[in-house]
Amino acid sequence: MPRTSAFFPMPELPEVEVTRRGLAPKLAGRVISGVAVREPRLRWPVPRDVLALAGRTVRAVRRRGKYLLVDCGDGHLILHLGMSGSLRVLPPGTPAQKHDHFDLELGDRVLRLRDPRRFGAVLWAPGDIRAHPLLAHLGVEPLSRALTPARLHALTRGNRIAIKNFLMDGRRIVGVGNIYASESLFRSGINPRKRAGRLSKQEANKLVAAIKATLQAAIRAGGSTLRDFVGADGSSGYAQQRHYVYDRAGKKCRRCRAPIRKLLQGQRSTYYCPTCQK
Numbered sequence: 163m164p165r166t167s168a169f170f171p172m173p174e175l176p177e178v179e180v181t182r183r184g185l186a187p188k189l190a191g192r193v194i195s196g197v198a199v200r201e202p203r204l205r206w207p208v209p210r211d212v213l214a215l216a217g218r219t220v221r222a223v224r225r226r227g228k229y230l231l232v233d234c235g236d237g238h239l240i241l242h243l244g245m246s247g248s249l250r251v252l253p254p255g256t257p258a259q260k261h262d263h264f265d266l267e268l269g270d271r272v273l274r275l276r277d278p279r280r281f282g283a284v285l286w287a288p289g290d291i292r293a294h295p296l297l298a299h300l301g302v303e304p305l306s307r308a309l310t311p312a313r314l315h316a317l318t319r320g321n322r323i324a325i326k327n328f329l330m331d332g333r334r335i336v337g338v339g340n341i342y343a344s345e346s347l348f349r350s351g352i353n354p355r356k357r358a359g360r361l362s363k364q365e366a367n368k369l370v371a372a373i374k375a376t377l378q379a380a381i382r383a384g385g386s387t388l389r390d391f392v393g394a395d396g397s398s399g400y401a402q403q404r405h406y407v408y409d410r411a412g413k414k415c416r417r418c419r420a421p422i423r424k425l426l427q428g429q430r431s432t433y434y435c436p437t438c439q440k
């Protein structure tokens with residue numbers, strides 16, 4: 163069923179990773195033949211530098227947090243989907259529609275950014291990508307080997323904020339958004355209001371495993387519709403999973419049948435089971 167933008171969820175790390183896996187084989191090794199900027203007023207103005215990308219070869223498509231990094235050898239094209247962005251690979255000459263703001267032309271195919279709300283980004287970063295101001299302060303990648311229970315335990319020491327808010331602070335761990343923070347805390351049986359600094363080593367073990375499992379399940383769910391994600395029909399590969407707690411206030415816990423509760427933490431809704439998450 164095609165989705166309208168009103169129901170399009172904000173892209174979180176799994177959606178961005180699914181996008182990356184879909185795009186990488188279609189872009190890597192291709193020579194950029196042209197660039198079209200139809201609307202430069204995105205989250206930040208699209209720099210004129212991107213117009214000069216023609217002739218470069220795409221080496222790889224990487225990801226840091228929710229930023230997609232198109233490696234062009236001497237620099238990276240940084241793409242961010244913002245609140246409502248999506249990327250598709252289309253045949254050249256496909257007519258652009260209203261919200262299709264940016265094209266990266268690669269000979270027999272076009273990478274097109276559609277972004278109705280225009281919170282997405284298209285930027286050019288020459289030189290060392292790790293030093294870029296948008297990336298330099300990002301925290302540990304949750305799916306990387308760098309996020310170990312010992313690392314999480316160390317990061318939380320002396321921290322008085324609630325563990326849910328800690329998980330959503332991208333300067334510590336990057337890309338665990340609202341949905342996956344609630345789901346990971348349910349899976350590990352940790353109350354979202356618990357102070358981060360009071361996390362035990364055993365809880366850090368469970369939580370790291372839960373974060374990775376939750377994100378990987380979402381990527382797999384998106385991956386099952388990967389073909390469509392970058393297809394011409396515009397349908398998405400967004401994770402369509404059964405959540406344990408997210409957006410289920412008042413409904414029965416899938417484990418213990420107690421009603422799921424909702425609370426506000428840092429202006430964001432948290433969902434949890436009062437019985438399973440003491």
Ligand SMILES: [Zn+2]
Pocket residue numbers: 415416417418419420435436437438439
């Ligand atoms: Zn429960």
